[in-house]
Amino acid sequence: MSRRKLAVWKFASCDGCQLTLLDCEDELLSIAGAIDIAYFPEASTTEVEGPYDLSLVEGSITTPHDAERIQTIREQSTTLVTIGACATAGGIQALRNWADVREFTSIVYAEPSFISTLDTSTAISEHVDVDFELRGCPISKAQLVELINAYLNDRRPYIPAHSVCMECKARGTPCIMVRDGVPCLGPVTHAGCGAICPAYDRGCYGCFGPSESANVEALAQWWKGLGVEDLDLVRALRTFNAYAPEFKEVSDRYA
Amino acid sequence: MHNERAIDVDYLSRVEGEGALHVRLQGNEVMDLQFKIFEPPRFFEAMLEGRDFMEAPDITSRICGICPVAYQTSACNAMESAAGVTLPHNLRLLRRLLYCGEWVESHGLHVYLLHAPDFLGYPSGIAMAEKFPERVETGLRLKKIGNELMTLIGGREIHPINTKVGGFYRAPTKAELQSMKPDLEWGLEAAIDTVRWVSQFPFPEFEREYEFVALHSPDEYAVDQGRIVSNRGIDIAPEEWDDVFEEEHVEWSNALHARIKERGSYHLGPMARYAMNHEQLTPLAREAADQAGLGAECRNPFQSIVVRSVEIVFAFEESLRIIDEYERPDAPAIEVNPAGEVGHGASEAPRGLLYHRYEVDDSKAISKARIVPPTSQNQLSIEEDLKTYIPGRAGLEDEQLRFELEQAIRNYDPCISCATHFLDLTVERD
Numbered sequence: 001m002s003r004r005k006l007a008v009w010k011f012a013s014c015d016g017c018q019l020t021l022l023d024c025e026d027e028l029l030s031i032a033g034a035i036d037i038a039y040f041p042e043a044s045t046t047e048v049e050g051p052y053d054l055s056l057v058e059g060s061i062t063t064p065h066d067a068e069r070i071q072t073i074r075e076q077s078t079t080l081v082t083i084g085a086c087a088t089a090g091g092i093q094a095l096r097n098w099a100d101v102r103e104f105t106s107i108v109y110a111e112p113s114f115i116s117t118l119d120t121s122t123a124i125s126e127h128v129d130v131d132f133e134l135r136g137c138p139i140s141k142a143q144l145v146e147l148i149n150a151y152l153n154d155r156r157p158y159i160p161a162h163s164v165c166m167e168c169k170a171r172g173t174p175c176i177m178v179r180d181g182v183p184c185l186g187p188v189t190h191a192g193c194g195a196i197c198p199a200y201d202r203g204c205y206g207c208f209g210p211s212e213s214a215n216v217e218a219l220a221q222w223w224k225g226l227g228v229e230d231l232d233l234v235r236a237l238r239t240f241n242a243y244a245p246e247f248k249e250v251s252d253r254y255a
Numbered sequence: 256m257h258n259e260r261a262i263d264v265d266y267l268s269r270v271e272g273e274g275a276l277h278v279r280l281q282g283n284e285v286m287d288l289q290f291k292i293f294e295p296p297r298f299f300e301a302m303l304e305g306r307d308f309m310e311a312p313d314i315t316s317r318i319c320g321i322c323p324v325a326y327q328t329s330a331c332n333a334m335e336s337a338a339g340v341t342l343p344h345n346l347r348l349l350r351r352l353l354y355c356g357e358w359v360e361s362h363g364l365h366v367y368l369l370h371a372p373d374f375l376g377y378p379s380g381i382a383m384a385e386k387f388p389e390r391v392e393t394g395l396r397l398k399k400i401g402n403e404l405m406t407l408i409g410g411r412e413i414h415p416i417n418t419k420v421g422g423f424y425r426a427p428t429k430a431e432l433q434s435m436k437p438d439l440e441w442g443l444e445a446a447i448d449t450v451r452w453v454s455q456f457p458f459p460e461f462e463r464e465y466e467f468v469a470l471h472s473p474d475e476y477a478v479d480q481g482r483i484v485s486n487r488g489i490d491i492a493p494e495e496w497d498d499v500f501e502e503e504h505v506e507w508s509n510a511l512h513a514r515i516k517e518r519g520s521y522h523l524g525p526m527a528r529y530a531m532n533h534e535q536l537t538p539l540a541r542e543a544a545d546q547a548g549l550g551a552e553c554r555n556p557f558q559s560i561v562v563r564s565v566e567i568v569f570a571f572e573e574s575l576r577i578i579d580e581y582e583r584p585d586a587p588a589i590e591v592n593p594a595g596e597v598g599h600g601a602s603e604a605p606r607g608l609l610y611h612r613y614e615v616d617d618s619k620a621i622s623k624a625r626i627v628p629p630t631s632q633n634q635l636s637i638e639e640d641l642k643t644y645i646p647g648r649a650g651l652e653d654e655q656l657r658f659e660l661e662q663a664i665r666n667y668d669p670c671i672s673c674a675t676h677f678l679d680l681t682v683e684r685d
Binding site: 010011012013014015016017018019020022023025026028029032037040041042043044045046062063066091092093095096099101103104105107108109110111115117121137138193196197199200201202205207232235239240 | 266267268269270271272273294295296297298299300301302304306307310313314317318319320321323364368369372378379380381382384388391392395396398399402410411412413414416417419423424425503504506509511587661670
């Protein structure tokens with residue numbers, strides 16, 4: 001049986017999630033042995049034409065051209081997986097969705113007329129069917145390897161959707177919100193990072209986006225009890241997953 | 256006319272981000288050349304307005320997954336200079352050590368997986384592994400050690416979480432850092448061997464008279480701080496940036512082009528740092544450079560891979576030195592209050608100087624932000640390299656010419672994701 005074909009695509013993003021594949025230093029050559037890396041311009045000049053069995057898509061849709069390009073990629077891909085906060089929630093660049101993009105353009109560029117952009121930054125799933133989403137800003141190396149491994153073995157990936165709190169417990173980190181009164185988004189944030197921030201004496205800042213059935217309003221009340229101002233709550237919810245519906249709804253309420 | 260032709264590279268590979276090149280040739284003469292950056296704009300400077308000053312390192316690190324520590328450091332430097340504070344010695348050592356990790360990771364990625372394949376005739380580092388498995392495995396292990404150093408200090412390698420304006424959230428213990436020493440010692444030897452290996456590659460004969468711009472410190476190889484200097488007399492503090500440099504917006508690029516007001520293009524990155532600072536290199540890095548025959552400066556951009564490898568030697572050597580010197584500070588951070596002030600920050604990203612400027616209002620929110628990434632500063636120099644290189648190579652078939660021009664761009668390790676605010680290659684022959 002011929003090897004299945006992998007493609008890695010980029011939209012508006014920082015390249016960090018696709019870099020995660022190259023950062024799998026111990027697994028990279030085995031992965032390349034198990035699946036044909038057919039299209040991955042950041043790593044290779046070789047371009048094998050589609051269709052592709054597995055497409056990993058990084059980045060959000062922010063230009064008219066990209067809105068068309070994702071349709072072509074979907075048509076060419078049997079399985080399409082989004083990787084990272086930009087592709088699954090619109091990324092930090094979705095902050096434009098609350099602003100006037102023409103004003104944004106003129107703040108950065110001397111000749112706004114040279115710039116072609118959409119008013120919004122949106123998740124890939126707003127445009128095409130997505131088979132699986134990997135969360136995180138950036139994604140977790142272990143979850144990426146698990147996803148590819150599961151795909152190659154025709155099983156579901158084991159990617160828990162519970163909150164970061166579970167990972168703090170597993171890691172043995174005392175709750176910094178309870179112990180130190182540090183505001184933490186861990187209770188409403190999707191697991192996957194391994195609860196890094198609390199282990200470094202910092203509150204979780206939500207870079208994996210909302211967990212399954214996150215009660216963001218309840219956490220907002222808890223934060224207010226810690227003396228957090230509305231403005232700072234809104235800022236905390238409006239970062240790398242600002243346009244994830246669960247975060248957006250509550251940030252709009254307090255804005 | 257029949258001797259006109261166009262060479263297009265629609266999507267440059269083995270670079271970070273989306274770019275293209277369009278060249279129009281008439282005989283040997285370059286009629287038009289555009290190094291295009293079509294990476295979609297993300298408007299970071301606009302998104303930063305209204306954000307708390309403490310958010311600048313986390314938000315700006317998302318400009319680039321390859322060099323997040325560079326963004327975090329320039330942002331912290333800017334806020335700390337606005338507040339008129341400097342980091343205590345051990346916190347500053349820790350920041351420099353984290354940055355050394357990023358240099359090892361980013362340079363290791365470029366040398367082994369992105370650039371070496373050009374000289375050995377492979378489409379990728381992964382394809383190169385079939386013939387040179389031990390080399391590629393060495394490169395991956397080097398890179399991994401850089402990532403592990405970043406993970407130990409920063410919490411993770413891409414978008415570290417531990418960097419904070421004023422220091423860190425948690426300072427590691429000396430013992431934690433010392434646990435890295437065996438790997439760093441292995442990495443130092445492997446990096447010295449890397450310099451020997453890459454210095455034997457076949458390099459095209461090509462040199463240009465660059466104005467090299469880099470940070471400089473008298474007592475150390477500048478990475479995380481310093482004055483901005485050049486080989487043609489620039490010697491300024493970061494806050495004097497606007498006196499010397501300017502940015503312009505051209506139609507074919509989503510990256511602003513930076514230039515020296517009076518003279519035009521300049522060159523950033525490993526070759527520039529080496530030219531300005533080789534006397535500050537650590538002893539084994541200097542020895543490796545001498546043995547590779549680099550001399551006082553290197554002006555062949557194809558040999559940047561040698562200089563980059565010398566900088567990997569430096570980063571390992573410096574990491575080991577820092578770990579010996581470091582003592583865990585009592586507090587992981589100092590208070591920083593930049594309210595109502597303007598701050599400028601610069602540091603040496605793996606691919607060159609990265610400048611940030613912020614205005615902070617009385618409520619400590621950012622009211623204005625400006626970020627000048629290295630690749631947008633190198634754009635003019637890249638275009639001039641290509642214009643100078645092409646006439647001698649115009650007799651080549653399109654496919655070979657396209658390959659060589661892409662290689663000439665990769666010499667800069669361009670990071671296009673960064674530069675957009677920042678590439679596709681077309682060569683048109685009329």
